[in-house]
Structure formats: C-alpha cells, structure tokens
Amino acid sequence: MARGVATALRDIAVLVAHGASPANVFAAISEQAAQVCGVSAAAVVRFADGGATIAGRWGSVDAFPAGTVFPLGAGGALTLVRNTGLPARFDEYERTGTEMHGLREGAATPVIVEDAVWGALLLAAFGGERLPADAEEKLTEFAQLASLALASADARERLLESRERLVRTADAERKRLERNLHDGAQQRLVAARLTLRMLRSKLDTPELDPVIDELGAALEELRELARGLHPAALSRGLYAAVGMLATRSPVPVEYDVVEGRLPEAIEVAAYYVIAEAITNAVKHAEASVIRVTAIVDGDELALSVADDGRGGAALADGSGLVGLRDRVEALRGRLQVSSRPGAGTTISATLPL
Ligand SMILES: Nc1ncnc2c1ncn2[C@@H]1O[C@H](COP(=O)(O)OP(=O)(O)OP(=O)(O)O)[C@@H](O)[C@H]1O
Ligand SMILES: [Mg+2]
Structure with missing residues (x-):
C-alpha cells in the first residue's frame, strides 16, 4: 500500500x-x-x-x-x-x-x-x-x-576538517613553544646555575646558596611547563610517554600500551587523553589505582583510562574533558565518559588509524 x-x-x-x-x-x-x-x-x-x-x-x-x-x-x-x-x-x-x-x-x-x-x-x-x-x-x-x-x-565534512586544522595548528604552535623554551630560556638558566655553582665552590659566600636553589626551582618549573606544552617523551612513542606519566603520577598507574609507533597525530591525541584522564583521576577522584590501556584493535586505537575513585565526572563541567572530545573528534574518533557516582570513572576513546 x-x-x-x-x-x-x-x-x-x-x-x-x-x-x-x-x-x-x-x-x-x-x-x-x-x-x-x-x-x-x-x-x-x-x-x-x-x-x-x-x-x-x-x-x-x-x-x-x-x-x-x-x-x-x-x-x-x-x-x-x-x-x-x-x-x-x-x-x-x-x-x-x-x-x-x-x-x-x-x-x-x-x-x-x-x-x-x-x-x-x-x-x-x-x-x-x-x-x-x-x-x-x-x-x-x-x-x-x-x-x-x-x-x-x-x-x-568541512566542519571536521576545520576542527582538524585548528588542532593541528595549535599542536604545531605548542611544539614550537616547547622547542623555544628548551633551547632558549632553559639552556640559559642551566648555564647561569652552573656558573654560580662554580663560583660558590671557589668563594666562601653562603649567600649564593638560596640563589642557586631558586634557580633550580625555576628551571624545574620551566621544564614542567614545557612538558605540558608538548611532551618530549612522545618523540620515543606512546609507550615511553605513558611510562613517564606513570612514573610521575602520585597514584599508581598500571598500563598496557602498544609498543610500536603510530601516526604522530594519533600518538599526540592519545597522549593528551591519557595525560588529562590521569591528571583528573589524581585531582578529583581519590582513586587508589589508575588503569590505562591503549591497544590497536583492527584499524583503530582503543584507549581507556579507568580509576576506582568517586565517579561523577561530566563533560560539561570543565575544559579538560571537553577539549579532549574536540581533539578526538577532530581525528574522526569518539570519546566516552562513564562515571557513575561511587563507581569510578572510565574515559574511553577510539581513534581510527
Ligand atoms: N576521574 C574523575 N573522578 C571524579 N571526578 C572527575 C574525574 N574527572 C573529572 N571529574 C569531574 O568532572 C569535572 C570536569 O573535568 P574536566 O577535566 O573537564 O575539568 P577540570 O579537571 O575541573 O578542569 P581542567 O581539566 O580544565 O583543568 C571536574 O571538575 C570534576 O568535578
Ligand atoms: Mg581536568
């Protein structure tokens, strides 16, 4: 009919x-x-x-x-x-x-x-x-x-392409800033600190000690800043970079991460997802353990970061998770947040390779 x-x-x-x-x-x-x-x-x-x-x-x-x-x-x-x-x-x-x-x-x-x-x-x-x-x-x-x-x-399609361009441009700029910090300000501080230390070893001037310490702290802060801009560890691949994150996390991180190299854009996106999810778990979750997986499943990279904390994460509340979703979708991937109160939080993402 x-x-x-x-x-x-x-x-x-x-x-x-x-x-x-x-x-x-x-x-x-x-x-x-x-x-x-x-x-x-x-x-x-x-x-x-x-x-x-x-x-x-x-x-x-x-x-x-x-x-x-x-x-x-x-x-x-x-x-x-x-x-x-x-x-x-x-x-x-x-x-x-x-x-x-x-x-x-x-x-x-x-x-x-x-x-x-x-x-x-x-x-x-x-x-x-x-x-x-x-x-x-x-x-x-x-x-x-x-x-x-x-x-x-x-x-x-045009919207996705323009998003992709935005993320790419921002990443290139971050990488450039990281190089500039590393090759410029950081090197100068390192050299100045060395000179002061040498002076200190020759002169009896304890007043120099706090200055040397302060320079050391400034250097550490600068390094931290540079790492946040663009992780140098990524140059050795995702596995190494996640290893770095795990070492620096105050909450234990267990991880199962692909060891081979992936396209740069995928590695960068995966890194930021994992880094932000770990930071969130440390900052908000009161978790006792964080589990990270990043494995190649067919023609996708499947990511997940799960904590056993208090749950209740939501995409709309901050800028971190929303930024991750933009980044993942710019690569035609998907990001999901599952976080019932009391049941921990799992951030999962798939990125087409
Ligand atoms: N693992 C988690 N456990 C519990 N709550 C979380 C977790 N992750 C995020 N949240 C909650 O979801 C909100 C949104 O997270 P999001 O990362 O977007 O923002 P943020 O961490 O507060 O800020 P930003 O990431 O911009 O520094 C957080 O403010 C927090 O309340
Ligand atoms: Mg956050």
Whole structure:
C-alpha cells in the first residue's frame, strides 16, 4: 500500500537531520519514492564522466545494483534530466533496443547541489507497471531531500576538517613553544646555575646558596611547563610517554600500551587523553589505582583510562574533558565518559588509524 507522501518525506528529513550518510539517505529516498508512486524500483544516481552511477537504490528488481553505471546520451529519462536540468519522463525504452531488463517507463528529477545538476532521482516502471501521471511532481520533494543530505554531509565534512586544522595548528604552535623554551630560556638558566655553582665552590659566600636553589626551582618549573606544552617523551612513542606519566603520577598507574609507533597525530591525541584522564583521576577522584590501556584493535586505537575513585565526572563541567572530545573528534574518533557516582570513572576513546 502506498504510504502518505508527507509521512515518507518527514521520515527522510529526520534521517537527514540525524546526519545519516548520503548513501543511507539515498536508499531511504528511493524506497519511499518508489512506494509512494507504486512502482518496484527507484534509485538516486550521480552524473559523472558521461554516465549516471547508482549512488543509492531500492527495488524488488535486482537488475541494477548499487554502482551500476548507465551510459548517458542514448535517450532516456536520465539523459533528458542531465541535458536540461529539468524533470523528465521517458516511455520508449523498449523501442530504443538497449537491453534494460524489461524497463518500460522512467521518470527522473534533478538533484541539484550548489546550483549544478549533481544527479537525479529515477523512478522505474517494469513490465506491466505504470508510473502515476504526477510522478515527476511527487519526486521533486524527494529529490530536494537528496540535495539536502548532500549539502549537510558536505558541511559536516568541512566542519571536521576545520576542527582538524585548528588542532593541528595549535599542536604545531605548542611544539614550537616547547622547542623555544628548551633551547632558549632553559639552556640559559642551566648555564647561569652552573656558573654560580662554580663560583660558590671557589668563594666562601653562603649567600649564593638560596640563589642557586631558586634557580633550580625555576628551571624545574620551566621544564614542567614545557612538558605540558608538548611532551618530549612522545618523540620515543606512546609507550615511553605513558611510562613517564606513570612514573610521575602520585597514584599508581598500571598500563598496557602498544609498543610500536603510530601516526604522530594519533600518538599526540592519545597522549593528551591519557595525560588529562590521569591528571583528573589524581585531582578529583581519590582513586587508589589508575588503569590505562591503549591497544590497536583492527584499524583503530582503543584507549581507556579507568580509576576506582568517586565517579561523577561530566563533560560539561570543565575544559579538560571537553577539549579532549574536540581533539578526538577532530581525528574522526569518539570519546566516552562513564562515571557513575561511587563507581569510578572510565574515559574511553577510539581513534581510527
Ligand atoms: N576521574 C574523575 N573522578 C571524579 N571526578 C572527575 C574525574 N574527572 C573529572 N571529574 C569531574 O568532572 C569535572 C570536569 O573535568 P574536566 O577535566 O573537564 O575539568 P577540570 O579537571 O575541573 O578542569 P581542567 O581539566 O580544565 O583543568 C571536574 O571538575 C570534576 O568535578
Ligand atoms: Mg581536568
């Protein structure tokens, strides 16, 4: 039984709003459009390289699987749409002589993206089927939803790319600052402290001692700052860097971390997730142990940092966890916080490799 057009359109709009992939939206559009018009097959095709490729389809007729390329130029509804940018109908497939698996009638409506004809939504009637008289009209709104799905997928992609750029730029800047601190201020302080120590060994001036101590403390603070900017230990890989974090943590850290090298962006993101989660556990959790895993699982790096503390962590409360989520999502990964009060906190993330 044909479903109401409004209901069908609404269902697809919901899919689009939830960010479903264009391929999934196209399949749904094909199905609903075919059912609304009472025919057994429909497809969304993309025009490229002189042909029309099926980008999503639905049908009880399996003659044209996804990926099928229809040649354009031999007449037919798709050719008309491509050439005119307007809805079209064609009912003489049987007479054109091309073997179209019993295709009898086709109606197609353009799918427009940024003012250009991207492709079309095609309805196909086989055998004894007939297209309704107003098929093209009914198709129009479905085709608009296809455009919308493409536009919003594109916008999402651009958003992810710009986030990725932001994180990359910030990381490069942190790395630069770390180098400058290391090669500049730190080296000078080290040299000044050495000179003072040498002087002290030759002169009987105990007044120099607190100055030497103070310089040492300043140096340590500077090192700490540099480590926070960009961990030097990362140059030897994630395993070494997590080892450093574990050594410096006042709460015992047990870890199971991949020993091989991973792409730099992944190592950096994984490091920051682990470092922030450990810092949080130390700062907020009153935990007795922290367990870290970072293992390659298929084509993903699976991370988790779990503590046995008081729980109750939430993404919205601070800047640390929110920053981690941005960083992970910029790499197309996912971050989850599970932290029921009293049940400890687990931060888990997956990063596609
Ligand atoms: N492991 C944890 N155990 C218990 N509570 C936590 C834990 N991690 C985070 N929280 C709670 O969640 C909040 C948010 O954490 P988040 O890291 O985003 O912020 P923060 O640590 O307070 O500040 P920042 O990280 O910016 O220095 C914290 O303020 C804390 O109340
Ligand atoms: Mg924090």
